[in-house]
Amino acid sequence: MRIFDTCIFSLALAGVTGLTGLLCTDSATAADLQITDTYKNPAYGFSIHFPHPIIICTTPPPAPNHGFVALLRTDTCADGALEQSAHLELFVRYDVLTMAQSTAELANELCENQAARRSVIRIAGLPVYQCPSVLIGELTMWRYFFLRPKKNATSQIYSLDLYSNQAYEKQDQWFQKQMLKRLKFTQNSATRH
Numbered sequence: 001m002r003i004f005d006t007c008i009f010s011l012a013l014a015g016v017t018g019l020t021g022l023l024c025t026d027s028a029t030a031a032d033l034q035i036t037d038t039y040k041n042p043a044y045g046f047s048i049h050f051p052h053p054i055i056i057c058t059t060p061p062p063a064p065n066h067g068f069v070a071l072l073r074t075d076t077c078a079d080g081a082l083e084q085s086a087h088l089e090l091f092v093r094y095d096v097l098t099m100a101q102s103t104a105e106l107a108n109e110l111c112e113n114q115a116a117r118r119s120v121i122r123i124a125g126l127p128v129y130q131c132p133s134v135l136i137g138e139l140t141m142w143r144y145f146f147l148r149p150k151k152n153a154t155s156q157i158y159s160l161d162l163y164s165n166q167a168y169e170k171q172d173q174w175f176q177k178q179m180l181k182r183l184k185f186t187q188n189s190a191t192r193h
Contacts, residue, residue: 139163
């Protein structure tokens with residue numbers, strides 16, 4: 001990932017984030033920050049082409065790259081500021097012994113013992129489920145998730161969480177669904193834990 005030692009100009013994210021102007025970061029946090037219209041994750045074998053260029057935060061090497069955070073109305077990956085502003089989190093992990101063995105059990109775990117419902121969205125023929133929304137501080141969180149079975153390997157669990165406030169929730173929910181619909185799997189993906 002490219003390290004930015006100076007300020008970088010953001011793109012106008014028309015209708016989605018409204019962010020324009022100058023992003024200034026130091027080299028320690030800059031490794032996390034990128035502006036892109038496509039995110040690729042070779043470790044888990046998927047990519048997403050965004051409807052608009054967007055600012056994302058990823059985990060810098062050597063940490064495992066489990067996904068990203070897409071910033072909707074802020075321009076910093078710093079803890080605290082990020083959690084208090086609208087954003088999307090895509091996180092992928094392999095099933096482990098503490099996680100569920102069935103979709104129903106997985107729903108209990110990912111929806112914190114609430115019932116999940118099946119959404120109309122499908123990804124590569126796989127059903128996508130939605131947890132009930134929950135209030136976290138001043139933001140509401142919506143979670144979609146699905147299980148990607150792997151041949152001769154442990155299944156991958158994908159979750160896409162939206163944190164938004166009431167003023168932007170419809171716009172942000174549209175963007176969340178677009179991201180899900182645009183998620184594509186690559187043919188050859190490495191097995192990582």
